[in-house]
Amino acid sequence: MDIVPEYDDMVLWRAVEQSDHRAFSALYRRYYRDMVLFCGSYICDRQVCEDIVQNIFIRLWSGRGALAVRNFRMFLMKSARNACLNEMKRGGVAGNYADYVSRGGSMYADIEGYILYSDLESNMMEVLSSISPQYREVFVENRFKGRTCKEIAESLGLSYRTVEERLRKALKIIRSRLKEYDDRTKR
Amino acid sequence: MDEMMAVIRKSFTGGLSTDEEILLEKWLGSDEDNGREYSFLKSLHVWKNPPFAPDEVGDGRMPWRIRRLLLKSSIETNIFVRVYRIAACLLLIPLAGMLVWALTARPSNQDIVAMQEVRAPFGICSAVTLPDGSEVVLNAGSSLTFPAVFDGTSRAVELSGEAYFEVESCPDRPFIVRTGELDIVATGTSFNVEAYSGEDRIAVTMVEGKVGLYASDDRLIRTMVAEDRLVYFRNTGTVDETAGYSYRYISWKDGVLAFRNDPLDSILARLGRLYNVEFILLDENLAHKQFYATFNNESLESILKLLSMSDNVQFEQVSGTGSDQGIRKIYVMNKERH
Numbered sequence: 001m002d003i004v005p006e007y008d009d010m011v012l013w014r015a016v017e018q019s020d021h022r023a024f025s026a027l028y029r030r031y032y033r034d035m036v037l038f039c040g041s042y043i044c045d046r047q048v049c050e051d052i053v054q055n056i057f058i059r060l061w062s063g064r065g066a067l068a069v070r071n072f073r074m075f076l077m078k079s080a081r082n083a084c085l086n087e088m089k090r091g092g093v094a095g096n097y098a099d100y101v102s103r104g105g106s107m108y109a110d111i112e113g114y115i116l117y118s119d120l121e122s123n124m125m126e127v128l129s130s131i132s133p134q135y136r137e138v139f140v141e142n143r144f145k146g147r148t149c150k151e152i153a154e155s156l157g158l159s160y161r162t163v164e165e166r167l168r169k170a171l172k173i174i175r176s177r178l179k180e181y182d183d184r185t186k187r
Numbered sequence: 188m189d190e191m192m193a194v195i196r197k198s199f200t201g202g203l204s205t206d207e208e209i210l211l212e213k214w215l216g217s218d219e220d221n222g223r224e225y226s227f228l229k230s231l232h233v234w235k236n237p238p239f240a241p242d243e244v245g246d247g248r249m250p251w252r253i254r255r256l257l258l259k260s261s262i263e264t265n266i267f268v269r270v271y272r273i274a275a276c277l278l279l280i281p282l283a284g285m286l287v288w289a290l291t292a293r294p295s296n297q298d299i300v301a302m303q304e305v306r307a308p309f310g311i312c313s314a315v316t317l318p319d320g321s322e323v324v325l326n327a328g329s330s331l332t333f334p335a336v337f338d339g340t341s342r343a344v345e346l347s348g349e350a351y352f353e354v355e356s357c358p359d360r361p362f363i364v365r366t367g368e369l370d371i372v373a374t375g376t377s378f379n380v381e382a383y384s385g386e387d388r389i390a391v392t393m394v395e396g397k398v399g400l401y402a403s404d405d406r407l408i409r410t411m412v413a414e415d416r417l418v419y420f421r422n423t424g425t426v427d428e429t430a431g432y433s434y435r436y437i438s439w440k441d442g443v444l445a446f447r448n449d450p451l452d453s454i455l456a457r458l459g460r461l462y463n464v465e466f467i468l469l470d471e472n473l474a475h476k477q478f479y480a481t482f483n484n485e486s487l488e489s490i491l492k493l494l495s496m497s498d499n500v501q502f503e504q505v506s507g508t509g510s511d512q513g514i515r516k517i518y519v520m521n522k523e524r525h
Contacts, residue, residue, distance in 0.1 A: 061256055175224065
């Protein structure tokens with residue numbers, strides 16, 4: 001008998017809205033590290049990122065009755081992203097990607113397909129093992145070993161277009177498989 | 188594609204030229220799915236090249252400034268919950284009465300002092316009123332023995348297990364709690380005594396007033412005043428006073444289980460007594476894992492759920508135990524085992 005199913009995000013959030021702090025700490029534990037690392041994609045300072053995430057959680061608690069949260073993780077990521085962009089504007093942290101975003105880059109293009117660190121950590125190997133070796137090979141060479149399509153095409157004796165096509169498909173499949181894992185475990 | 192990938196990669200680390208920016212923007216705008224692909228690539232980038240070591244990031248234990256925030260609001264909102272809790276505790280009193288083994292006391296014979304014993308079975312805590320009006324809350328798995336009538340000079344009771352005392356003030360008739368190795372002598376005062384047989388420690392936590400602790404040879408070991416806490420070790424006869432007072436040591440009497448970075452093995456010992464289950468620790472590394480949690484009158488299932496949610500520990504009932512097959516047994520193990 002397994003007596004410990006994970007509550008999903010929204011169940012916990014509804015409890016937080018009723019001022020349940022155990023639910024709040026559960027959400028905190030679930031997302032803290034992933035959110036800090038997500039912030040790290042904007043700001044390379046760990047301490048700054050940790051502060052940003054802690055402040056978001058403080059605001060979540062203080063506003064628990066008043067916030068319209070439909071998808072907890074999305075809400076968290078949007079808050080984190082906005083906080084990072086603000087922090088960069090305010091503190092003049094050496095901007096990279098943020099310059100582009102703040103100048104009007106597609107709204108949330110940087111969030112929707114983002115897979116959290118711990119989800120990649122726990123599911124990537126399983127997803128990779130579930131796709132066809134042809135796609136896997138191209139993906140691993142390109143993403144993990146940093147080789148270009150051209151180099152891969154040469155070493156595998158394939159045409160550039162074939163490699164390109166496989167990589168495109170591989171990315172798509174892997175992304176959607178990882179998303180499935182996400183949706184199954186957390187919402 | 189290679190060119191686009193290079194631009195995307197560069198956008199993660201910074202330093203895009205204006206031309207490259209325009210290129211990226213065009214690509215993102217050309218297909219709705221490109222935005223999602225972009226952020227997916229970004230998450231892969233963070234995963235493979237984390238901006239700082241993921242292990243350095245705090246482990247998810249909330250910092251004090253957040254915990255304080257939660258604490259504050261729980262005091263505001265939980266007053267009504269508390270009232271219900273007290274009501275629930277009062278309901279247990281008749282139950283405790285049923286458990287009293289009263290050897291009928293006949294006042295005609297003054298020489299024989301009838302003793303009675305109250306037992307709080309595993310899984311239930313009981314409230315007892317002593318002949319002098321003192322109130323005792325007995326924790327699960329504990330027993331208290333006391334005379335049907337206290338004699339004129341002192342009020343002595345015998346405790347095995349844990350109990351919270353609120354003693355009626357009466358300076359010339361001291362109230363004595365005997366635990367075998369240690370006698371706690373009080374006049375009027377509130378205090379908690381934890382003296383489970385089979386455990387080395389006897390812990391006394393003071394809430395109000397003053398008590399004296401005496402060894403079995405009547406030697407005074409210490410006097411304690413309000414908010415003191417002391418642990419006495421039976422085997423060595425030594426005393427540890429470093430442990431400060433805290434509500435957590437007496438919160439059990441209100442149906443509140445408070446763990447403040449307590450190790451899992453001691454948490455399981457308490458839960459086992461309270462819910463009448465036996466825990467079997469399969470992974471030794473878990474024994475010292477610390478937990479910070481507060482539970483208000485909750486079922487064992489929901490406590491275990493929350494414990495396992497907050498750490499790498501899982502619980503599994505041993506099949507064929509529980510209900511009519513004797514005491515329920517629960518395995519405790521690392522999550523990786525599955």
